[in-house]
């Protein structure tokens with residue numbers, strides 16, 4: 152009996168120190184860990200795909216005006232599923248390995264991105280051309296004086312591919328439409 | 338001031354009371370993980386206690402359901418001041434995927450004042466330790482509100498002209 156106790160003690164001593172020195176030394180997560188979302192502001196073109204698939208309604212999209220679409224990521228309720236990163240056609244969203252996100256302020260858990268959009272030459276709704284060079288062409292030649300409506304000139308009106316909306320002369324196109332899911336909390 | 342007092346009073350031993358207000362148990366398992374020898378939260382004097390009357394800090398996990406909200410309020414009242422409230426997990430921080438369902442009120446801060454938020458679904462045990470260490474003043478805060486924007490029309494145009502003139506100068510200056 153005494154021997155078995157000795158053996159037990161030996162097993163316990165052999166294990167050495169098992170406690171992690173964290174938080175005094177970093178302890179990186181395994182590869183593939185999905186931490187806080189990170190957004191590359193230059194890649195996003197405001198398609199809203201991420202907001203469509205987010206199960207927690209983290210991403211709210213609002214058109215501030217004809218040229219600006221604001222994406223607000225309230226990631227305090229993010230479930231780290233990674234669907235936004237999967238669906239983004241430009242890989243603008245990535246799941247960073249950052250997990251040390253504890254904070255004492257609720258406002259710290261908000262990320263806001265304002266995307267610059269070009270309006271469609273036909274209906275005036277904002278969109279962003281596929282290529283950055285095209286974006287410069289549209290935005291560089293815009294004339295805001297024609298009847299108060301932005302219009303592309305010199306390069307000819309660029310249109311959303313397959314835009315079926317009537318031109319602004321025929322019917323008033325929607326302005327500042329909010330695509331955010333209803334019931335978002337502040 | 339309360340926070341300062343907490344910082345002075347708590348480093349010796351923080352006794353926590355863990356309450357589940359509708360969590361899926363993911364966060365609860367991670368809280369238990371933190372108390373195992375591998376993560377060993379008792380290094381910091383953190384002990385799980387069985388009654389809110391013995392607790393210095395309350396760990397809330399899960400979205401606050403309608404049923405549990407009055408109980409959570411009573412629990413907070415029963416805890417002696419000064420007290421800290423930790424919201425653990427995305428559900429307690431902002432409601433998680435249930436932020437707008439009929440049966441929950443959203444995050445814990447809709448019902449009681451929350452001092453520290455530890456997001457994650459579930460947060461890693463390290464993240465919980467980090468949150469507690471943040472409360473004890475052992476580690477710096479790593480996140481802040483972020484605001485980003487793309488260049489507007491004018492800025493793009495200016496940027497292009499600046500870049501072009503910059504290239505021209507470089508070409509003139511660097512030429513033979």
Ligand code: SF4
Pocket residue numbers: 194195196197198199200201202238239240241242243244
């Ligand atoms: S982040 Fe990606 S998916 Fe979301 S709006 Fe921007 S481009 Fe679209």
Ligand code: SF4
Pocket residue numbers: 188201204205206207208209210228229230231232233234235236
């Ligand atoms: S990781 Fe999931 S929950 Fe978080 S923002 Fe992306 S889609 Fe939404």
Ligand code: SF4
Pocket residue numbers: 359360361362363364398399400425426427428429433457458459460
């Ligand atoms: S944050 Fe995630 S793991 Fe924690 S209770 Fe909510 S759903 Fe479960």
